[in-house]
Amino acid sequence: MSGEEVGEAVSLLETVESQTQDVTKLVDHLHQKVMEGGYSTSKGISFLELKYQLLLSYLIDLTYITLQKSQGSSIQGDPAVERLVEIRTVLEKMRPIDKKLKYQVDKVVRTAASGGTDSSDPLRYRANPDNLINKLEDVSESESEGEEKKSKLYQPPKLTAMHYEGDETEQDRDQKILERAKKRALSTSMLRELREELNEGPTEIRETTSAQRSRAEKKLRERTEYEEENFMRFSVSKKDKNEMKKVAGFSSLNNLTHFDDISALTEGRTPQAGSSKKRKQSGKA
Amino acid sequence: MSEGAATIRTRKFMTNRLLCRKQMIVDVLHPGKATIPKTEVREKLAKMYKTTPDVIFCFGFRTKFGGGKTSGFGLIYDSLDFAKKFEPKYRLQRHGLLEIKKSGRKQRKERKNRQKKVRGTKKAKVGAAKKK
Numbered sequence: 373m374s375g376e377e378v379g380e381a382v383s384l385l386e387t388v389e390s391q392t393q394d395v396t397k398l399v400d401h402l403h404q405k406v407m408e409g410g411y412s413t414s415k416g417i418s419f420l421e422l423k424y425q426l427l428l429s430y431l432i433d434l435t436y437i438t439l440q441k442s443q444g445s446s447i448q449g450d451p452a453v454e455r456l457v458e459i460r461t462v463l464e465k466m467r468p469i470d471k472k473l474k475y476q477v478d479k480v481v482r483t484a485a486s487g488g489t490d491s492s493d494p495l496r497y498r499a500n501p502d503n504l505i506n507k508l509e510d511v512s513e514s515e516s517e518g519e520e521k522k523s524k525l526y527q528p529p530k531l532t533a534m535h536y537e538g539d540e541t542e543q544d545r546d547q548k549i550l551e552r553a554k555k556r557a558l559s560t561s562m563l564r565e566l567r568e569e570l571n572e573g574p575t576e577i578r579e580t581t582s583a584q585r586s587r588a589e590k591k592l593r594e595r596t597e598y599e600e601e602n603f604m605r606f607s608v609s610k611k612d613k614n615e616m617k618k619v620a621g622f623s624s625l626n627n628l629t630h631f632d633d634i635s636a637l638t639e640g641r642t643p644q645a646g647s648s649k650k651r652k653q654s655g656k657a
Numbered sequence: 658m659s660e661g662a663a664t665i666r667t668r669k670f671m672t673n674r675l676l677c678r679k680q681m682i683v684d685v686l687h688p689g690k691a692t693i694p695k696t697e698v699r700e701k702l703a704k705m706y707k708t709t710p711d712v713i714f715c716f717g718f719r720t721k722f723g724g725g726k727t728s729g730f731g732l733i734y735d736s737l738d739f740a741k742k743f744e745p746k747y748r749l750q751r752h753g754l755l756e757i758k759k760s761g762r763k764q765r766k767e768r769k770n771r772q773k774k775v776r777g778t779k780k781a782k783v784g785a786a787k788k789k
Contacts (some may be wrong), residue, residue, distance in 0.1 A: 599717075603717075
């Protein structure tokens with residue numbers, strides 16, 4: 373060893389000696405305090421205290437083990453190893469609780485570091501569920517007791533979503549009705565024939581069955597299928613009887629000379645309710 | 658009445674072993690004539706299926722619009738005992754195999770009103786005693 377290093381080693385050993393003296397003094401002081409009952413453990417020790425006690429004993433055991441190893445003696449079966457393992461498991465188990473306490477601990481540390489808290493600090497406040505109750509109930513109840521109900525108009529309960537028409541003006545409504553009437557007028561038989569006449573493409577010829585007729589036929593077909601399947605006969609209601617009469621009978625001849633109203637396209641106004649004549653349909657003519 | 662041009666055709670023929678019968682849909686073609694009565698249909702079916710007409714039950718005849726074609730249902734039982742066992746009472750009555758006693762409507766209503774005055778099992782006794 374060189375001279376420098378010897379000098380360094382001597383100074384270090386001196387510091388070690390002084391520091392051990394300080395430590396023994398501190399320990400004696402603490403020991404006295406504990407003997408006098410300065411630290412009461414009647415209620416058990418708190419979580420944080422336990423934590424640093426465990427860490428302390430962990431360190432002590434660790435240093436002991438390293439001392440043994442540096443001296444060259446084996447640590448096989450040493451009780452210190454078992455103690456280390458035990459302390460380690462307890463610390464691991466404490467970790468999730470520590471995580472839960474993290475917020476509180478951090479807040480306390482922050483207040484301690486910043487020196488006092490600001491009363492208007494928003495982090496101090498938590499949610500107040502009492503504020504969520506509708507306080508207006510009390511007010512409305514007292515009002516209704518005094519005077520009787522203003523309007524006896526029946527308000528139906530609002531169960532399903534309805535189309536909103538509040539912002540629609542009179543003009544908009546009229547315009548919409550006109551548009552719908554125009555669209556309906558475009559699909560009348562007159563305009564359809566006009567379209568066929570002026571159309572340049574090839575003409576299609578198909579057997580015409582009106583929608584009403586096809587509906588009635590489909591219904592009849594379903595019914596007969598069911599009847600034949602189950603060996604029974606249905607009784608026909610008056611409505612169905614009239615429908616079948618209309619389809620199969622001579623009453624449909626009246627519709628030959630009845631044309632739909634196309635004033636929506638020709639005059640640009642909606643068809644009036646009173647002006648269109650409704651024809652009474654007779655039965656079998 | 659001569660049967661003449663009436664033709665009978667059967668469709669959807671099925672042997673129902675559970676109810677010991679053969680069931681089918683019967684189509685009667687009778688152009689220019691009225692609907693054929695059920696008794697004649699039974700006799701024709703008996704000839705077709707080589708049985709006696711008393712085990713044959715026909716019902717539900719509906720004439721198509723315009724006339725000439727009628728569709729109905731037909732059941733042919735293996736024996737009359739099975740027929741008596743499985744057929745509903747009103748159809749047996751049509752053949753004369755069963756007698757359903759029917760009191761008149763007025764009598765039924767009066768009986769009901771008499772029963773209203775009594776409570777419990779006495780109701781059954783009340784019905785028997787018809788006051789004159």
